[in-house]
Amino acid sequence: MKKRNAVLLSTPYLIWMVLFTLIPLGVVVYYALTDPGTGEFSFINIRQMGMYLPVLWSSILYSLVSAVVCLVIGYPVAYYIAHCSQTAQKFLYMLVMLPMCMSFLLRTLAWVGLLNDQGIINNFLVAFFNWLRSLGGIFSRIPQDFGRLTLIRTPGAVVLGMVYNYLPYMILPLYSTIVKIDHRLIEAAEDLGCNGVQTFRRVILPLSVPGILSGMTMVFVPAVSTFYISQKMGSSSTVLIGDVIERQFKQGNNPNLGAALSIVLMLLVFVCTGIMNRFGGDDEGSVMV
Amino acid sequence: MKRTNRFITILIFIFLYIPMAVLVVASFNTGKNITHFDGFTLQQYAKLFRDDKLLELLRNSLIVSVLASLIATAFGTVAAVGINGLNPKLRKVAMNLTNIPMTNPDIVTGVSLSLLFVFVGSRMLGQRNSLTFWTLLIAHVTFNLPYVILNVMPKLKQMDESLTNAALDLGCTHIQAFFKVTIHEIMPGIISGAIMAFTMSLDDFVISYFVTGLDFVTLPVEIYSYTKKPIQPKIYAMFTLLFLLIFVLMVISNVIQLMGDRKRQEARNK
Numbered sequence: 415m416k417k418r419n420a421v422l423l424s425t426p427y428l429i430w431m432v433l434f435t436l437i438p439l440g441v442v443v444y445y446a447l448t449d450p451g452t453g454e455f456s457f458i459n460i461r462q463m464g465m466y467l468p469v470l471w472s473s474i475l476y477s478l479v480s481a482v483v484c485l486v487i488g489y490p491v492a493y494y495i496a497h498c499s500q501t502a503q504k505f506l507y508m509l510v511m512l513p514m515c516m517s518f519l520l521r522t523l524a525w526v527g528l529l530n531d532q533g534i535i536n537n538f539l540v541a542f543f544n545w546l547r548s549l550g551g552i553f554s555r556i557p558q559d560f561g562r563l564t565l566i567r568t569p570g571a572v573v574l575g576m577v578y579n580y581l582p583y584m585i586l587p588l589y590s591t592i593v594k595i596d597h598r599l600i601e602a603a604e605d606l607g608c609n610g611v612q613t614f615r616r617v618i619l620p621l622s623v624p625g626i627l628s629g630m631t632m633v634f635v636p637a638v639s640t641f642y643i644s645q646k647m648g649s650s651s652t653v654l655i656g657d658v659i660e661r662q663f664k665q666g667n668n669p670n671l672g673a674a675l676s677i678v679l680m681l682l683v684f685v686c687t688g689i690m691n692r693f694g695g696d697d698e699g700s701v702m703v
Numbered sequence: 704m705k706r707t708n709r710f711i712t713i714l715i716f717i718f719l720y721i722p723m724a725v726l727v728v729a730s731f732n733t734g735k736n737i738t739h740f741d742g743f744t745l746q747q748y749a750k751l752f753r754d755d756k757l758l759e760l761l762r763n764s765l766i767v768s769v770l771a772s773l774i775a776t777a778f779g780t781v782a783a784v785g786i787n788g789l790n791p792k793l794r795k796v797a798m799n800l801t802n803i804p805m806t807n808p809d810i811v812t813g814v815s816l817s818l819l820f821v822f823v824g825s826r827m828l829g830q831r832n833s834l835t836f837w838t839l840l841i842a843h844v845t846f847n848l849p850y851v852i853l854n855v856m857p858k859l860k861q862m863d864e865s866l867t868n869a870a871l872d873l874g875c876t877h878i879q880a881f882f883k884v885t886i887h888e889i890m891p892g893i894i895s896g897a898i899m900a901f902t903m904s905l906d907d908f909v910i911s912y913f914v915t916g917l918d919f920v921t922l923p924v925e926i927y928s929y930t931k932k933p934i935q936p937k938i939y940a941m942f943t944l945l946f947l948l949i950f951v952l953m954v955i956s957n958v959i960q961l962m963g964d965r966k967r968q969e970a971r972n973k
Contacts, residue, residue: 435804524737
């Protein structure tokens with residue numbers, strides 16, 4: 415194609431993206447550096463942010479734990495899918511992607527229904543122990559209403575919500591990395607006397623590092639900025655940075671402070687993706703779902 | 704090893720689908736409570752189709768997602784063709800711009816667009832209500848564009864350039880060559896990009912939540928406001944129907960891709 419045509423075709427897009435991604439970020443910086451009352455330049459929002467440092471740390475902690483859990487449970491799944499037949503791979507890939515397209519609000523509400531004090535899991539447990547007691551004998555000593563657990567509004571519930579919602583973002587990039595591993599390398603390792611564990615540790619795992627890094631980022635980024643999951647599954651002690659930002663815009667009416675916090679979030683994500691690109695190479699395919 | 708992996712995979716799929724199963728079951732429930740199944744009924748579906756407010760919300764969601772994904776698909780495909788022809792340096796700039804909405808957290812994208820619209824609307828144009836249907840549409844097109852571009856670009860790279868050159872040699876103009884040759888080669892990418900954009904748009908809550916005004920509310924934004932009051936079981940019926948719709952869409956896009964792969968393989972074998 416002629417160079418002039420290429421420029422002609424891509425310019426409107428570039429203008430659009432500058433207008434609606436770069437300039438808005440500039441506006442965020444502008445708001446972050448102005449006083450909410452007077453509208454003059456000030457560092458007041460930056461100073462106020464110190465208050466939210468503990469919230470920021472716990473957001474990072476929750477998201478890191480979720481990302482690691484996703485990796486540990488997602489890796490075997492990705493590995494299994496990558497070693498299925500072609501058609502089965504396509505089908506399973508679709509099944510992993512499907513939940514991502516369904517309302518995450520409703521799916522989170524379903525978890526609330528499952529985990530509630532009077533929820534499905536607790537009702538099931540209580541019914542089970544009641545049934546055991548009805549058998550008599552040693553079981554008759556089980557106290558009434560035994561088996562009820564406090565599941566909702568705990569840190570564990572928040573992690574569960576994050577893992578549930580973002581697990582597909584881990585499985586998909588892992589899968590696309592594992593499926594590309596040259597099988598001859600594994601055979602070579604086996605021929606040279608590696609056992610299963612050694613082959614995995616020395617060949618397969620190092621080769622899946624790009625997928626691991628991109629999966630970790632893709633779980634970490636939405637998890638660290640979520641506000642719905644922590645609102646529904648967590649308690650007042652599990653407030654995350656996303657909650658704080660949402661409140662500044664929708665309830666607190668201090669968009670300037672919200673803007674400042676958004677910048678912190680953005681920088682955090684920027685650092686993460688920077689680390690990923692540094693170690694993960696520039697594989698566009700694995701970054702994209 | 705393989706057996707343990709299969710076992711874990713099955714467990715994880717159960718984990719992924721249990722909440723959805725709960726919602727589907729709840730849509731057939733006579734009672735209002737999601738945790739108690741009182742009896743089977745199709746009443747919720749009947750109620751859903753008689754509820755004008757809910758249908759209007761669904762219609763709003765569909766209008767935005769269909770329009771945004773169509774605009775993004777056309778715009779993005781043209782842009783991808785353009786970007787593909789740029790020199791490597793400019794192409795890198797373009798791809799970095801494309802990656803901004805992909806890597807930015809949704810909340811930051813939503814907040815930044817909403818601040819832009821409010822800034823331009825209230826401060827510069829003096830509007831009282833600066834968040835409207837149009838701001839919502841612009842936001843959706845913006846976050847849909849990268850999905851289209853990232854789906855179309857690989858197909859453009861895979862394409863044999865001599866095909867376009869042959870069309871040009873045989874007397875096609877550039878535009879004719881695009882519509883007669885290129886578009887057919889990159890069609891699988893366009894379709895999967897469009898479907899991805901549509902589903903992302905239909906399900907988007909976070910960005911819509913920040914850029915939508917009171918006069919045009921989409922379904923996810925309304926569902927969010929249900930958090931204070933108990934949710935109506937009709938919503939579960941709607942979820943079930945949307946689940947089926949998206950499942951069918953995905954199967955179709957899969958079949959199209961499989962057929963495309965097979966055709967290409969056959970062509971190669973010849």
